[in-house]
Amino acid sequence: MPTNPHEALLRPRDGDALRAELRHTASLADVPVLFGGEVHDGNLLLSEFIGTRTNGLKGLTVPATSGLGGRVAHQRRPASVPDYRTALNITHHFDAPVLGEGLRSVIAVPVVVGGISRAVLYAAVREATPIGDRTAELLTLSGRRLATEIAIRDEVDRRLRMLGTRDTASGPGDAAVSEGIREAHAELRSLAQDTTDGALRGRLRAVADALAGLLVDDAEPSAVALSPRELDVLSHIALGCTNNEVAHRLSLGSETVKSYLRSAMGKLDARSRHEAVVTARKLGLLP
Template sequence: MRTGGDALLRPDDGDAFRQAVRAVRQAADMPVAFGGQAADGVLRLSEHAGVRTNRLKGLRVRAAAGLGGQVLTHRRPAAVSDYATAPTISHDYDGPVLAEGLSSIIAAPVLVDGSVRGVLYGAVRGVARLGDRAMELVVDATRRLAGELAVRDEVDRRLRLLRAAETAGPREQVALEEVRELHAEFRAIAQGLADPALRDRLHHACDRLAGLTSAPEATPRANLTPRELDVLSQVALGCTNAEAGNRLSLRPETVKAYLRSAMHKLDVHNRHEAVVAARRQGLLP
């Protein structure tokens, strides 16, 4: 999903599904994996790994139809050991499935806030069957993907709040503490992301937040690292080293080391002066 016309585009969710499909195939050692996003009760199979034909590519699966449609409807994982003869599903899609020679198939929903955002499948050809361990691996992949999508949704929500604040009126009307808390939370989210594009997008948003409250002084900025800024953003909220470490998944000693390095670069002697100097330089809101 992308937000048209935005300067900060949401990464294509199809990329996340593509990575998840590859992860299913590799982790569970399955010859075939596929999946895609769901909207308005229809699943589109856009991502594939290990297929031999084009029959599954772009296939639209309706709610309650076939194995994937059953997963869409019931919002829980399902499996068949022999797709061609399975009595628990409809056989609307026998043509493309059997053209791939698939027999044992697992399908699991990608659930975000109770809504099915897509389905991931793992499958084998011939008479081989997929057991409980394979089901666990597919479900784990859907959970990881759901977590990534949830983060992207939250980033979008908060960016909409940021835009609303920017257009609400003069800078004085922006709630300063809310901006600072938002900045710190963005940095905490960003440091745990594996997606470089999404991490860069959040850092860009942090830079915008830092510029909301005051213009930086016309002096050279200290060259703080992302981790040093992460720590300073938490310290600016009044967090102790232990609290900052908990928010950033860092040890208190590591937080102390980053803070000491930031203080040295800012040429200050304590954490309060570090926050003041960073704000003057436009590094923090």
């Protein structure tokens, strides 16, 4: 059970994101079987399946270097076998469940984050014919997207752990802690924009909104509603970033940043960027 109140909002199961990638690949690739699982402590646990006919692979634990998946996880690069039954470059510890499912040609792709395999995605057919290049490419792209998604979630968790130091600090006025909260708030908003997972984006913004009120004891009731992008821009302006720096951080054009900033200033009835930040903080819109 989460001990940090923000952990209730994060972290969604990485297995759900893995399943979504498999479904996406299934919608585009002409391949009957897709499956995969997460890697924990070097062991791959198969948990997500599309197109399987038996339960032989469900819950299977694949140690590092064992079978095709263990080898892929260990070497951190894709590999395939045109005929699993006769393949000489893998161990055959899992022949019973694999062949019991009728799988012959198999490709496996690792999901590598920070140099560590975090999951493995598979595509397979029941004939001894090589997996097509299109399927291999789609599976590889899914692996990359999933790696990006997991990396974002890891960074969010790291930022939230950093905020735990606030509990031992001297109080909301502690300059270093206050600055850390503001940096985390801006980073969470950036990460929310980067993720392709709509549910995760909503959770990230919810945590950012919760952070916005941490440094304000009595925020004034706000009738001002800033758009997500206006808040994104203003949160980085609050860190002292120039318009060009904000544009770089948020992958926006400089003129677009200026437009969002002008709009936010208008809503906040502010005559300068500094005044806009001060007003947003008083209203609890920024930490």
